[in-house]
Amino acid sequence: MNIAIVGTGYVGLVSGTCFADTGANVTCVDVDAGKIERLKNGEIPIYEPGLDELVKKNVAAGRLKFTTDLTAVLDDVQIVFSAVGTPPDEDGSADLKYVLQVARTIGQNLNHYVVVVTKSTVPVGTARKVRKAIEEELAKRGVDVPFDVASNPEFLKEGNAIKDFMSPDRVVVGVESEQAKKVLTKLYKPFLINNFRVIFMDIPSAEMTKYAANSMLATRISFMNDIANLCERVGADVNMVRAGIGADTRIGRKFLYAGCGYGGSCFPKDVKALIKTADQNGYSMEVLKAVERVNERQKSILFDKLKRAFDGESLEGKTIALWGLSFKPETDDMRESTALVMIGLLLEAGCTVRAYDPVAMAECKRRIGDSISYCRDMYDAVLEADALLLLTEWKEFRLPTWGVIRKAMRRPLVIDGRNIFDSEELEENGFEYHCIGK
Numbered sequence: 001m002n003i004a005i006v007g008t009g010y011v012g013l014v015s016g017t018c019f020a021d022t023g024a025n026v027t028c029v030d031v032d033a034g035k036i037e038r039l040k041n042g043e044i045p046i047y048e049p050g051l052d053e054l055v056k057k058n059v060a061a062g063r064l065k066f067t068t069d070l071t072a073v074l075d076d077v078q079i080v081f082s083a084v085g086t087p088p089d090e091d092g093s094a095d096l097k098y099v100l101q102v103a104r105t106i107g108q109n110l111n112h113y114v115v116v117v118t119k120s121t122v123p124v125g126t127a128r129k130v131r132k133a134i135e136e137e138l139a140k141r142g143v144d145v146p147f148d149v150a151s152n153p154e155f156l157k158e159g160n161a162i163k164d165f166m167s168p169d170r171v172v173v174g175v176e177s178e179q180a181k182k183v184l185t186k187l188y189k190p191f192l193i194n195n196f197r198v199i200f201m202d203i204p205s206a207e208m209t210k211y212a213a214n215s216m217l218a219t220r221i222s223f224m225n226d227i228a229n230l231c232e233r234v235g236a237d238v239n240m241v242r243a244g245i246g247a248d249t250r251i252g253r254k255f256l257y258a259g260c261g262y263g264g265s266c267f268p269k270d271v272k273a274l275i276k277t278a279d280q281n282g283y284s285m286e287v288l289k290a291v292e293r294v295n296e297r298q299k300s301i302l303f304d305k306l307k308r309a310f311d312g313e314s315l316e317g318k319t320i321a322l323w324g325l326s327f328k329p330e331t332d333d334m335r336e337s338t339a340l341v342m343i344g345l346l347l348e349a350g351c352t353v354r355a356y357d358p359v360a361m362a363e364c365k366r367r368i369g370d371s372i373s374y375c376r377d378m379y380d381a382v383l384e385a386d387a388l389l390l391l392t393e394w395k396e397f398r399l400p401t402w403g404v405i406r407k408a409m410r411r412p413l414v415i416d417g418r419n420i421f422d423s424e425e426l427e428e429n430g431f432e433y434h435c436i437g438k
């Protein structure tokens with residue numbers, strides 16, 4: 001089976017590589033010539049565990065290729081996936097310009113039946129727009145080439161992308177013809193050994209499923225953050241509450257971790273986009289509006305805790321150590337990360353920021369330059385610091401040598417935004433320790 005994947009970002013590159021690993025011939029396409037050049041030279045443009053080896057293996061086997069020219073491969077493929085970005089527009093709605101650009105290119109060059117599958121996260125009604133854009137371009141050429149559109153939203157998580165793609169809980173596919181269903185059934189058949197289900201449905205339901213899933217997960221997080229903030233005020237411990245409610249199989253244990261807010265390229269944007277879709281349809285998503293407000297507040301909660309710990313004393317001139325910059329561990333992605341909000345607040349308050357992240361420092365520097373110091377390791381970051389703030393729960397932060405840190409810091413204050421440290425151990429080592437929801 002020959003496939004083109006347009007958009008070679010997190011989703012496109014991971015999907016393309018995983019499909020190639022099942023034996024399909026995959027061409028990944030991107031308009032970013034630099035990215036394609038790097039990939040052709042064996043350089044992986046993103047940090048994603050396991051991806052490097054899998055790309056190399058499939059390139060070596062001749063099943064995975066990279067190009068900037070979709071038109072050159074269109075005649076040879078049965079399926080075209082669109083996995084381009086759908087960033088938020090100024091008003092919060094999903095910007096479909098890249099998705100529709102791809103559709104137009106397909107319409108301008110299509111000569112035989114293909115299934116055009118949207119993998120990007122797009123609002124309900126987008127498949128209809130994709131169909132229309134392709135039809136308009138075919139009409140301009142005066143040709144009538146049959147094609148199908150389909151929706152196949154992606155549920156992988158960054159940092160665990162290969163595993164999520166190879167062994168998904170489910171694959172959701174929206175189709176409007178038996179032929180498209182047949183093609184996509186064949187494509188996903190190799191994954192059936194992993195015992196998961198392909199759930200076929202109509203296209204609008206598939207498009208909506210993606211937003212509903214991300215919004216539900218974001219809701220769980222904001223709900224737990226709200227509960228955590230209340231726990232602090234009434235003398236309860238959110239970790240105990242999480243264990244207590246997560247044991248109910250109707251609730252489940254996953255995605256109940258309170259912290260300093262959710263970030264990333266998807267939850268914030270998708271929650272906003274669904275609110276916008278509802279507004280455009282004369283409906284107000286009250287729950288999701290609250291989910292967003294709680295998350296915005298949560299991203300600055302460590303700053304509030306820091307101010308309280310200094311008890312009215314000005315933060316000006318203080319040195320603050322930050323551990324973790326990416327929006328979550330195992331990625332260098334900093335989109336909507338709590339670190340960006342915290343750095344803004346700390347610099348505005350006149351603090352000096354010393355940061356360390358195992359992989360996201362180059363990305364941080366690209367975004368904010370040298371307004372903060374980038375440190376060699378986690379111990380370097382705490383030198384002469386008046387407080388240490390943990391923002392991302394990278395594994396290497398879990399068991400630090402507290403004695404060394406205690407000696408290096410000017411003031412032994414630790415504020416843990418992801419609840420990974422043991423309060424007793426910290427207190428035994430002479431630290432003042434604050435976390436979330438306790």
Ligand SMILES: NC(=O)C1=CN([C@@H]2O[C@H](COP(=O)(O)OP(=O)(O)OC[C@H]3O[C@@H](n4cnc5c(N)ncnc54)[C@H](O)[C@@H]3O)[C@@H](O)[C@H]2O)C=CC1
Pocket residue numbers: 006007008009010011012029030031032035083084085086098101102119120121122154155156157158265266
């Ligand atoms: N990042 C993630 O973990 C997940 C993302 N998604 C969704 O998947 C979509 C893609 O997300 P990412 O992979 O994170 O984006 P990304 O920004 O990493 O990659 C998008 C790629 O598309 C390319 N592109 C833009 N216009 C193009 C065109 N006309 N032709 C060819 N390439 C073009 C860009 O150069 C870029 O390399 C979004 O809708 C996102 O919401 C869904 C599930 C997970």
Ligand SMILES: O=C(O)[C@H]1O[C@H](OP(=O)(O)OP(=O)(O)OC[C@H]2O[C@@H](n3ccc(=O)[nH]c3=O)[C@H](O)[C@@H]2O)[C@H](O)[C@@H](O)[C@@H]1O
Pocket residue numbers: 121154155156157158159214217221254255256257258259260261262263264265266267327328
């Ligand atoms: O649409 C997408 O792009 C993806 O969005 C999320 O994946 P991702 O953003 O990569 O990362 P998550 O692991 O979901 O974490 C998102 C944010 O929530 C936070 N989080 C997560 C879980 C939790 O219990 N508590 C919590 O605060 C994380 O720290 C992080 O900032 C979803 O989990 C994926 O299923 C989806 O495909």
